[in-house]
Amino acid sequence: MSSEFSPQVQNQIAQIQQVQQQAQTLAMQKSQIDVMIKETEMAVEELEKSADDAVVYKSVGELMIKSDKASLLTSLKERQESFSLRVQSIERQEERLNSRFKQLQEQLQSMIGTSGGGEDED
Amino acid sequence: MAISEQEARQLVAEYQEYQRNVEALQGQMEMVRNTLAGCDSSISTITALKEAAANGSSESVIPVGSGCFVHAEIRDFSKVIVNVGSGANIEKNVDDALAFLAERKSKLENMIQELNESLAQFLQKMREIESVLN
Numbered sequence: 001m002s003s004e005f006s007p008q009v010q011n012q013i014a015q016i017q018q019v020q021q022q023a024q025t026l027a028m029q030k031s032q033i034d035v036m037i038k039e040t041e042m043a044v045e046e047l048e049k050s051a052d053d054a055v056v057y058k059s060v061g062e063l064m065i066k067s068d069k070a071s072l073l074t075s076l077k078e079r080q081e082s083f084s085l086r087v088q089s090i091e092r093q094e095e096r097l098n099s100r101f102k103q104l105q106e107q108l109q110s111m112i113g114t115s116g117g118g119e120d121e122d
Numbered sequence: 123m124a125i126s127e128q129e130a131r132q133l134v135a136e137y138q139e140y141q142r143n144v145e146a147l148q149g150q151m152e153m154v155r156n157t158l159a160g161c162d163s164s165i166s167t168i169t170a171l172k173e174a175a176a177n178g179s180s181e182s183v184i185p186v187g188s189g190c191f192v193h194a195e196i197r198d199f200s201k202v203i204v205n206v207g208s209g210a211n212i213e214k215n216v217d218d219a220l221a222f223l224a225e226r227k228s229k230l231e232n233m234i235q236e237l238n239e240s241l242a243q244f245l246q247k248m249r250e251i252e253s254v255l256n
Contacts, residue, residue: 043208046206046222050212054212054213056210056213058210058211059209079208
């Protein structure tokens with residue numbers, strides 16, 4: 001960040017960078033949850049293909065506990081639902097961050113416009 | 123073609139973004155390759171066990187760490203418990219387990235191909251920027 005800028009402009013740029021970092025963190029979290037959703041979908045698909053009396057186990061830490069197809073499916077579907085809710089929550093946070101980003105950017109542009117020092121803005 | 127300082131900065135920023143994407147893709151590719159290697163290893167092990175069962179051999183040794191093994195006898199060669207993801211494990215007969223692993227392997231290979239294509243696109247864009255900046 002250039003020291004040619006006034007402290008107000010520097011502060012504004014720092015806020016924009018902070019919002020960008022938060023947006024990156026959210027995007028990373030969302031992509032991790034998307035991977036888990038995909039994995040759960042595939043597990044559900046595979047389980048649905050198996051016979052109703054198939055022998056199934058649920059992983060609990062290092063152990064595998066014998067279960068049954070119906071309850072394992074229910075547990076996987078609950079997991080899917082919980083991931084979907086987390087994705088929705090992240091999307092809402094992303095929307096808020098986007099509007100905050102635009103607001104900060106507009107403020108910065110008007111600050112630079114007012115001070116007439118707009119040639120060095122990154 | 124001469125470019126302004128502002129344009130050059132923009133290109134450098136784009137280049138850095140592509141570089142970050144390339145690094146992320148390379149990391150993903152490494153993970154997928156490791157998973158693929160694990161898949162290959164499971165296919166070989168299950169196939170070897172299947173052959174051993176066909177030869178009437180049930181004696182084996184199991185690892186207990188630090189290169190040490192104890193004797194074990196495999197009671198049932200006909201079933202394999204397969205982790206299908208998200209903590210779900212299904213008992214399958216050997217052939218079904220092998221078919222499942224072969225399908226998983228094929229998906230992983232496709233994934234590597236897609237990642238390679240994306241990687242090539244990013245590297246191409248980086249080369250284009252390099253040629254403008256040099």
